[in-house]
Amino acid sequence: MSLPIRVTVWGEYRHEKTNPKVAALYPEGMHETIAASLRGHGDLSVRTAVLDDPEHGLGGTVLEETDVLIWWGHKAHAEVKDEVVRKVQQRVLAGMGLIVLHSGHYAKIFKTLMGTTCSLKWREANDKERLWNLAPSHPITQGLGEYFEIASEEMYGEPFGIPTPDELIFVSWFSGGEVFRSGATWQRGHGRVFYFRPGHETYPTYHQKEVQLVILNAVRWARATVNIPDTCPNSPALEKLPVDEQAAERSTQGHR
Ligand code: ZN
Secondary structure, eight states, rough: OOOEEEEEEOOOOOOHHOOOOHHHOOOHHHHHHHHHHHTOOOOOEEEEEETTSGGGGGGGGTTTTTTEEEEEETTTTGOOOHHHHHHHHHHHHOOOEEEEGGGGSHHHHHHHHOOOOOOEEEEEEEEEEEEEEEOOSSGGGGTTTTTEEEEEEEEESOOOOOOSSSEEEEEEEEETTTTTEEEEEEETTTEEEEEOOOOOTTTTTGGHHHHHHHHHHHHHHHHOOOOOOOOOOOOOOOOOOOOOHHHHHHHHTTOO
């Protein structure tokens, strides 16, 4: 049996403490609802971390021991320490998978990895969302039909300030008329990144089975298969090289 995929679900965990509506939907926090939906699967080992933990719960060996990091943040992006963002970025480049959810489009780690504004249009008005499956052969969409719907959600609309995705997995239609690239992937270094749009905190989105299935599929797709930390080595030649006469000349003249 292969080793379990080690998943860390990171939650900002602030709305749940201040907004009774969010607390009623997610009594243990949104991150715990997402984690619970993953824990029933024997190939996964799941832990959680939150903003107010020391080092945001990502210190010590946590990142090294994480194959896929799931990220939900919203109103406290600015409180995430740059040093932690740098470590997460390095770990993604070395091979860790990263799944960024909903308002995480403005998380420091997502903006760092994308290099663009990551801005969008938004509206909280109980739109219906229909997510069209653009990639029925992709691992992330297995078990889904041609589309699925979320009865009420916040609207996100184009233009979405992301670099052109490597793969476009979902496009959403909203009842107010907008469309949005709601599922997209990018390779960054040795790591895989998946952005998945649904999940505004005042709706029961993470209790919905199709949403849970997409996140489960994405975890399996994005799992780290290598861990190759960045280096930039001076490298000896593998073959005997011809002597560079000019370099030898420069060397005897004291130039470089
Ligand atoms: Zn939202």
